[in-house]
Amino acid sequence: METLYLIFIDPFVQMAIEPAFLAEVLIGGLMSGVMYSLVALGFVLIFKASGIFNFAQGVFVLFAALNFVGLMDLGVHPILAFIITLGIMTALAFAVDRLVLRPLVNQNPIILFMATIGIAFFLEGFGESIWGGDVRPVRVGIPDTALFWETGFGEILVLSSDLFAGVIAAFLVTVLALFFHFTPVGRALRAVADDHQAALSVGIPLNNIWVIVWAVAGFVALVAGIMWGAKLGVQFALSTIALKALPVLILGGFTSIPGAIIGGLIVGAGEKLFENYWGLPLLGGATEEWFAYIVAMIFLFFRPQGLFGEKIIERV
Amino acid sequence: MTRPGNILLGVKDISLRFGGVRALTDVSFDIHEGEIFAIIGPNGAGKSSMLNCINGFYHPQEGTITFRGQQRRRMRPYEAAAQGISRTFQNIALFRGMTTLENVMTGRMLKMQASFVEQALYLGRGKREEVAHREKVEEVIDFLEIQSIRKTPVGRLPYGLQKRVELARALAAEPELLLLDEPMAGMNVEEKEDMCRFVLSTNHELGTTIALIEHDMGVVMDLSDRVVVLDYGKKLAEGTPDEIRGNQEVIDAYLGVSHD
Amino acid sequence: MLYREAGQFKTSYSADQAMLTITLDRWFVFGLTAFAIIGVPLLASEYIIGSILVPVLILSIAALGLNILTGYCGQLSLGTGAFMAAGAYLAYKIATNITWMPIWLVIPLAGLCAAAIGIAFGLPSLRIKGFYLAVATLAAQFFLLWLFVKVPWFVNNSISGVPPAPPRSIFGIQVTGAAAGNEAKYLFVLAFVIVLAWIARNMARSRIGRSWMAIRDMDIAAELVGIRPLPTKLSAFAISSFYCGVAGALWALCYINSVEPTAFDINRSFQVLFMIIVGGLGSVLGSFLGAAFIFLLPIVLNSAPGWFGYSIASDTITHIEFMLFGVLIIFFLIVEPHGLARLWQIAKEKLRLWPFPY
Numbered sequence: 001m002e003t004l005y006l007i008f009i010d011p012f013v014q015m016a017i018e019p020a021f022l023a024e025v026l027i028g029g030l031m032s033g034v035m036y037s038l039v040a041l042g043f044v045l046i047f048k049a050s051g052i053f054n055f056a057q058g059v060f061v062l063f064a065a066l067n068f069v070g071l072m073d074l075g076v077h078p079i080l081a082f083i084i085t086l087g088i089m090t091a092l093a094f095a096v097d098r099l100v101l102r103p104l105v106n107q108n109p110i111i112l113f114m115a116t117i118g119i120a121f122f123l124e125g126f127g128e129s130i131w132g133g134d135v136r137p138v139r140v141g142i143p144d145t146a147l148f149w150e151t152g153f154g155e156i157l158v159l160s161s162d163l164f165a166g167v168i169a170a171f172l173v174t175v176l177a178l179f180f181h182f183t184p185v186g187r188a189l190r191a192v193a194d195d196h197q198a199a200l201s202v203g204i205p206l207n208n209i210w211v212i213v214w215a216v217a218g219f220v221a222l223v224a225g226i227m228w229g230a231k232l233g234v235q236f237a238l239s240t241i242a243l244k245a246l247p248v249l250i251l252g253g254f255t256s257i258p259g260a261i262i263g264g265l266i267v268g269a270g271e272k273l274f275e276n277y278w279g280l281p282l283l284g285g286a287t288e289e290w291f292a293y294i295v296a297m298i299f300l301f302f303r304p305q306g307l308f309g310e311k312i313i314e315r316v
Numbered sequence: 317m318t319r320p321g322n323i324l325l326g327v328k329d330i331s332l333r334f335g336g337v338r339a340l341t342d343v344s345f346d347i348h349e350g351e352i353f354a355i356i357g358p359n360g361a362g363k364s365s366m367l368n369c370i371n372g373f374y375h376p377q378e379g380t381i382t383f384r385g386q387q388r389r390r391m392r393p394y395e396a397a398a399q400g401i402s403r404t405f406q407n408i409a410l411f412r413g414m415t416t417l418e419n420v421m422t423g424r425m426l427k428m429q430a431s432f433v434e435q436a437l438y439l440g441r442g443k444r445e446e447v448a449h450r451e452k453v454e455e456v457i458d459f460l461e462i463q464s465i466r467k468t469p470v471g472r473l474p475y476g477l478q479k480r481v482e483l484a485r486a487l488a489a490e491p492e493l494l495l496l497d498e499p500m501a502g503m504n505v506e507e508k509e510d511m512c513r514f515v516l517s518t519n520h521e522l523g524t525t526i527a528l529i530e531h532d533m534g535v536v537m538d539l540s541d542r543v544v545v546l547d548y549g550k551k552l553a554e555g556t557p558d559e560i561r562g563n564q565e566v567i568d569a570y571l572g573v574s575h576d
Numbered sequence: 577m578l579y580r581e582a583g584q585f586k587t588s589y590s591a592d593q594a595m596l597t598i599t600l601d602r603w604f605v606f607g608l609t610a611f612a613i614i615g616v617p618l619l620a621s622e623y624i625i626g627s628i629l630v631p632v633l634i635l636s637i638a639a640l641g642l643n644i645l646t647g648y649c650g651q652l653s654l655g656t657g658a659f660m661a662a663g664a665y666l667a668y669k670i671a672t673n674i675t676w677m678p679i680w681l682v683i684p685l686a687g688l689c690a691a692a693i694g695i696a697f698g699l700p701s702l703r704i705k706g707f708y709l710a711v712a713t714l715a716a717q718f719f720l721l722w723l724f725v726k727v728p729w730f731v732n733n734s735i736s737g738v739p740p741a742p743p744r745s746i747f748g749i750q751v752t753g754a755a756a757g758n759e760a761k762y763l764f765v766l767a768f769v770i771v772l773a774w775i776a777r778n779m780a781r782s783r784i785g786r787s788w789m790a791i792r793d794m795d796i797a798a799e800l801v802g803i804r805p806l807p808t809k810l811s812a813f814a815i816s817s818f819y820c821g822v823a824g825a826l827w828a829l830c831y832i833n834s835v836e837p838t839a840f841d842i843n844r845s846f847q848v849l850f851m852i853i854v855g856g857l858g859s860v861l862g863s864f865l866g867a868a869f870i871f872l873l874p875i876v877l878n879s880a881p882g883w884f885g886y887s888i889a890s891d892t893i894t895h896i897e898f899m900l901f902g903v904l905i906i907f908f909l910i911v912e913p914h915g916l917a918r919l920w921q922i923a924k925e926k927l928r929l930w931p932f933p934y
Contacts, residue, residue, distance in 0.1 A: 103910040110652050113710070114853060115909045117846070122902025129895035243842075246711045284726045293715035300700045300708065371800060397802030409797035411790050413858070422790050426802040428783045432811075435782035436775045442782060443590070450589040485801065 011277035024157055025276050026269055031162040033268020034169045035231075038224035039245040040252065040260035041173070042217040047254050048193040049213040052101070053113045056120035058243060060218060063127045064089055065225025070131040082222070089218030090211075092123075097211045136229070165227045172223055173261060176216075180257075185212060193255070247296030252307055259307055267292045321349035323382075324525050325370065325493055330379035332365055332549075339365040340376065340549045347493070352519050353527045354536045356560075357546035358569060363529045364406060366546065367495050370527070371403055372396040384492070398426055402486035403495035406529075408478045412471035416481050419470055420456060423488025424449040453488055460484045460514055476507040483514060487522070494518065496528035500535055508535065515539060537561065545569070593781065612766055617759040626758035628875075632868050633762075633769045634826045639851040639863035640776050641819025646849070647858035648785060649812035650792025651701055655713030656820055656848040658720040661840035662690040663821025664828035665730045668835045671742045671752075672732055679744035679752060683768070683825045690821025691814040693720070698813030702806050717842055725837050738836040741829040752829040761830040768822060776860050779815070788812050789858070820848075850901055854908050856915030865916040873900065 015022045042057040054060075067088050071081035100115055180186040191199040192209050199209075244267065252263025271291040279287030325347040332340040340362045347353045355363045368374040370381060372391040380387050383399060402423070411419050428449060434442035457463055460480050465473060470481055479499060486494055499515065500508045512535060518524050530536050536543060537557040545552040545560060547569040553560055560566055616629065642656050667686035671679065697716040701709055724730050731739045743753035750756040751764040779785045787808045790798035799805055828835045847870060855866020874897050881888045912918050 100906055100910075107909075108650075110646075110650065111909055111913065113652065114849070115906050117849070118902045118905030118909065120902070121846075121905065122899050125895040125898025125900075125902065129892060129899070243714065246714060250708065250711050286722060286726070289722050290715060290718035293711060293718055297697075297700055297712045297715045300703055300712070373796075373800070392804075393796075393799040394802045394804050397800060403800060405797070409794055409800070411793035411797065413793045414786070414789050418786055418789070422786050422798075422801050422803070425783060425787060430783065432784065435784050436778050438778040438782065442778075446593055446782060447588075447590045450593060454589070489801065 006282060007278070010281075014277060025272050027158060027162065029269035029272030030265055031165060031268070032272070033265040034165055035224060035228050035264075036244050036248045036267055037261045037264025038169060038172070038220060038227070040248040040264050041176070041257065042220045042224070043245050043249055044252075044254065044257055044260045045176075045213055045217045045220065047249075049189055050101070050192075050210055051109065052116065053109065053254075054119075054217070055113060055116040056123060057217065057221065057245065059120040059123045059127075060089070060092075060221035061225040061228065063092075063123045063225075064218065064222035065229045066127045066131045066136075068222065068226055069136045069229060073136070082226075085222055086219060089222060090215040093211050093214030093218055096214055101210065161230060165231070168223065168227060169261075172220065173257070176220075176257065179216075185209075189213060244292050247292040250296035251299055253305060256307075263307065267295075270295065321351060323347070324349045324384065325527075326380075326382040327366075327370070328380045328382070330366070330369060330376045330381070332362075332369060332374055332376040338549050340369070340546075342379070343546065343549070343551045344379075345544045345551065345554055347525060347527055348542075349525055350519070350523055351525060351541040352515070352539055353525075354540035354543045355527065355529050355546060356531075356533070356536055356543060357552070360548075361546040362549040363546055364497055365549075367403060367497055367527070367529065370396070370493075371401050371495060397489065400489075400492035401495065402489045402491035402493075404479070404482045404486050404497060404499060406497040406501060408475075408482055410470045410478055410482055410485070413469065415467050415469050416462060416473070416484075417453065417457075417466045419481055420453045420484045420488045421449065423456075423485040424453060426489065456484050456488045459487070459517075476503055476510075479503070479507075479511065480514070483511075487518065487524075490522075491524060494524050494526045496526060496530075498529050498531065500530060500532055508532070512539060609770060613763070617762065622758050625762045628872070630758070630762055630765055631827075631831050632871050633765050634823050634831055635848065635851065635871055636864045636867040637769060637772055637826070638820050638823035638848045639855065639867045640772060640860065641816045641823065642848050643852045643855075643858065643860070643863045644776065644779070644788070644819065645812050645816035647852055647856075647862075648780065648792065649788040649809060649816075651698075651809060651812060652710050653713040653816070654710050654842070654845050654849070655697065655716035655720075657840040657842060657844035658713075658717040659690050659694055659817040659820035660824025660827060660844065661721055661724055661837065662693050662817070663687055663824035664835050664840065665724045666690065666821070667825035667829060668739065668742070669730055669732070671744060671829075678746070679829075680746060680764075680767075682744075683822055683829075684818075686825045687818040687821035690824070691818040694813045694817025694820075695810050698810050701809045701813070713845075714842075717845055721837050721840065731835060738834050741833045741835065744829075752833075754833040756830070765826055765830055768826060772819060772822065773860055773864075776819075776863075780860065784811065792858075850905060852915075853905055854915055856917030857913060859914060859917035861920065862915045862917030865920065869916065870901075873897070 039057055039061055042060065043054060046052055046054045046057070064085055067085045068081050071084055072078060076084070096119060100119060101112075104112055104115055180190060188199070188204045188209055189212070191202070191204055245264075248260065248263040248267050250263075251266055252259030252261070271288045274291050275285065275287050279285050279291075323346045327346070328344045330340050330343045331338070343362075343366065355366060357363055365374060369376050372393045372395060375390050382388070383401070411422065414422075428445050430440075430442040430445045434440050436442075438446075457466060460483060462477065462480055462484060465477060465481075470478055473481065483496075483499065486496075496515070500511050503511065515526060515528070516539065519526055528536075528540070530539075537560075540557060542555065543557055543560045544554045545563075545566050552569055553563045553566050555563070616625065620629065638656060638660055641659070642653060645651050645653050663683075663686045666689040667682055670677065670685055671682045674682075677685075693716070697712055700712040725737065728734070728737070731737060741753045743750055743755055745751060746764065749760050751760045787798065787803045788811075790801065790803055791805060791808050791812075795805055798808075824840060827839060832839055851866035851870045852863060853866070854869055855864070856862025874893075877893055877897055877900070878890070881893075908915055
């Protein structure tokens with residue numbers, strides 16, 4: 001009885017008693033959710049266009065951030081560093097396409113997935129051997145002051161960098177949406193996502209499209225990397241935290257851009273709430289390590305296609 | 317040459333929809349024991365959907381399917397296999413990473429009973445069964461004349477041979493009803509003749525009832541005892557090849573008809 | 577011309593289906609096994625036995641396990657470390673609580689517990705395939721490790737949380753724990769390796785192996801020849817987890833001599849995955865070659881500069897190791913998905929014709 005009370009009633013009582021704390025937990029969760037969303041977004045872009053599940057997306061984030069920070073430490077202006085890094089990510093996309101994807105075309109998706117694990121390991125070692133393995137702070141002038149937001153039920157602490165991150169993410173998603181809907185390249189990308197063969201037959205050059213998609217994913221990775229780096233410093237934990245994009249995609253659906261965003265926010269907020277109200281008091285904490293995966297696994301039983309994904313119909 | 321036989325499979329008023337698309341509408345026909353039964357029709361007529369209903373891959377919204385006098389409810393494909401229905405596919409569905417022999421051995425899957433421990437230790441029934449079924453499989457391999465490719469991974473075989481291996485796998489299960497989805501598609505004349513020979517001898521020597529889909533009208537008319545014609549998911553006609561040949565509606569469906 | 581198959585005619589199907597159909601192969605494997613049992617303990621140094629052969633053999637068992645699931649049944653797993661941990665923690669728990677039970681029984685029993693856990697995390701394979709399944713196995717990886725760390729029951733409330741391996745003996749010779757001799761541990765591990773490898777080969781050539789491969793190659797067609805997908809996949813999960821559980825138990829009791837979570841983290845899962853990719857997906861031999869290769873590579877990398885009189889900072893070596901692993905994975909996937917095992921086979925085929933290739 002006591003246990004049931006602690007599980008089902010007490011957490012909600014706590015939430016009601018201290019709404020300001022609840023709001024802080026939620027905001028903190030949503031902010032880490034934005035990061036998950038951005039990584040997941042890169043996954044979705046590549047998955048939609050080429051059907052490849054790019055395990056290396058997390059390391060892309062790290063690699064992009066490392067390059068950016070490394071260049072800035074050499075005294076390069078942030079904007080120039082951004083552009084150079086973007087160039088490096090495009091070159092990387094090109095290399096991945098030529099050296100890994102093309103030789104493996106028409107292979108089983110699992111083989112391609114494992115190949116991207118190989119890419120992840122290579123890039124991690126490569127990035128570290130060039131820029132070293134220390135934690136590096138990113139200073140791009142994002143203000144990191146604490147704002148106190150006065151509400152009817154108490155003061156809420158919000159970091160301005162968090163707000164900034166949210167704005168950037170929203171901006172990025174809008175840009176991508178516009179890009180997909182109103183540019184020729186965007187239309188081509190959507191055509192490829194729908195049907196490779198048909199896209200080829202109307203004259204869309206598939207090879208270049210793949211490079212473009214991987215480059216766009218690299219761009220998203222760069223933005224994510226800078227924001228993440230500004231918050232926590234560029235460190236190698238980035239690549240493992242990025243594994244969380246997997247459950248995010250399960251929730252949001254592998255083919256949906258809004259799904260990736262909403263899935264990320266749900267996972268971010270959900271794991272913080274669970275940790276603060278159930279994990280810490282009842283389970284000894286550190287539940288953030290597994291919460292997202294277990295939720296995703298349970299979710300798979302009921303909606304394997306995710307919240308926004310398309311239902312997969314199999315044909316014989 | 318219609319051979320009278322008991323009804324093996326009865327299809328009654330089958331309707332199948334995918335969302336708003338009607339793939340099949342009120343289709344009925346019977347397949348008799350020992351006959352070669354052809355399902356023909358233009359592309360998109362619902363022929364493959366029909367086979368998919370028969371072996372449990374699709375579940376029609378309306379209608380009943382009776383096999384050996386027993387009406388079946390929603391069943392899974394492996395249950396259909398267990399009841400004695402085997403099939404081949406329009407696009408070859410072999411296990412590409414396995415050898416011809418292993419592929420054909422999977423056809424014996426349902427007839428093997430050794431427990432897990434017996435298999436893991438390869439002792440007693442585990443070993444006896446492997447050898448006994450290997451003998452059966454070799455008979456099928458001889459029958460279809462694919463001895464020389466026994467240990468070749470099927471992914472490396474040419475198309476025509478892959479089709480033959482697929483037929484071997486279906487035959488290894490010793491089915492009562494064999495469903496062939498376009499067994500001759502994409503073959504040259506010689507390969508087609510071979511395949512026709514195999515289909516006929518399967519029917520005559522093993523007494524297997526066969527339902528096949530085929531686009532080559534020459535083949536259909538020569539092989540089959542009876543034919544059903546589908547068009548836009550509806551049954552257009554049913555009868556012996558000669559009856560079908562003379563049927564005006566069928567000719568219209570295939571050649572188009574001018575409405576003037 | 578010494579190595580050949582010409583003139584070796586099989587007169588029965590049973591002979592044709594034997595595990596090793598070429599006489600010389602058979603003698604080679606028997607000879608190797610005999611050497612491993614008798615020769616190695618007599619000849620090899622303590623270092624080779626204790627620090628190389630024991631871990632390589634144990635990891636081979638884990639690689640065999642993952643190969644059953646991924647190589648044969650086509651279900652990707654990133655949770656190998658967790659299933660190994662399950663074997664390790666439960667072997668500790670059983671060994672310390674049921675003290676009368678002989679250690680050779682404790683380890684398979686721990687494997688069975690791991691198998692049960694494997695089935696639970698394999699259930700989502702009913703609805704999902706391929707890399708979607710990777711999420712379920714990641715859930716196992718993170719959740720199980722968290723569970724073993726947070727619940728002190730698993731380590732008998734040990735204060736450090738990292739209890740030493742209990743010392744146990746067979747025929748009066750200690751085989752587990754820090755005080756056991758390397759030869760004894762080696763032979764104990766080897767016994768498991770021989771039995772489990774033999775069983776894996778048997779499964780691969782029986783009905784169960786064929787049904788796994790059928791599911792891997794084309795699950796829809798598999799269902800249509802009468803294979804039930806769920807029991808087949810779950811059997812692969814169970815048996816794979818059993819192998820991993822046994823490997824984990826041996827790793828904790830016979831190699832690192834303690835039960836600690838860091839030995840089974842996600843890096844372990846990746847390490848074993850790399851072993852089967854490099855060694856050969858769907859190959860028993862490949863599991864051994866891959867385990868040896870991936871385990872030895874960092875050791876060679878670390879000592880190689882010394883041989884040539886250079887010294888390289890250890891973190892640089894780690895970076896090179898990462899890059900090399902990445903390149904090797906991609907290389908093998910592109911050039912030879914059947915891995916080292918296939919290269920070995922090609923070498924044999926060449927040898928068969930040698931010295932007259934025409």
